[in-house]
Amino acid sequence: MTEKVWLGGIYFKNEGGYEIILKSLNHYEKRLKTLNNSPELKDSAAMFASVLNQQARKIVPEIEQMIQKIHNNLDSIQKINNLQEDIPFLEKALACYESDIHKAEDTGHEYFVKLVGDMEQGRRDLEIIKIALSKIKQYSE
Numbered sequence: 001m002t003e004k005v006w007l008g009g010i011y012f013k014n015e016g017g018y019e020i021i022l023k024s025l026n027h028y029e030k031r032l033k034t035l036n037n038s039p040e041l042k043d044s045a046a047m048f049a050s051v052l053n054q055q056a057r058k059i060v061p062e063i064e065q066m067i068q069k070i071h072n073n074l075d076s077i078q079k080i081n082n083l084q085e086d087i088p089f090l091e092k093a094l095a096c097y098e099s100d101i102h103k104a105e106d107t108g109h110e111y112f113v114k115l116v117g118d119m120e121q122g123r124r125d126l127e128i129i130k131i132a133l134s135k136i137k138q139y140s141e
Contacts (some may be wrong), residue, residue, distance in 0.1 A: 008136035
């Protein structure tokens with residue numbers, strides 16, 4: 001019986017998928033560090049905001065570790081395969097970036113526009129994010 005191959009790793013390493021993932025992780029970290037400025041948080045109850053901020057403080061070091069882990073494993077496809085267990089975390093970062101691009105476009109709120117930065121690039125990234133979300137979960141038959 002043949003072992004399944006993580007096609008997501010091939011996308012990650014050979015097709016440059018790591019670039020959008022690193023960009024999304026950096027965005028996710030920035031989002032969590034500026035959570036207090038989020039219009040969504042300002043509209044929520046004070047207790048809820050406190051819980052979210054506590055969670056954000058826990059996740060930021062995980063993001064930094066993930067970025068380092070990616071950099072440490074980019075030199076070979078075998079090492080990239082070590083990232084399979086992190087797929088849910090990577091998906092969360094990609095989804096956060098995607099969501100914030102949409103919020104910036106749909107609401108035009110200054111917080112989201114500043115968070116995304118280059119809106120033109122953000123719009124182009126939407127298609128890349130869609131591809132990344134699909135490909136990082138793929139395995140051979």
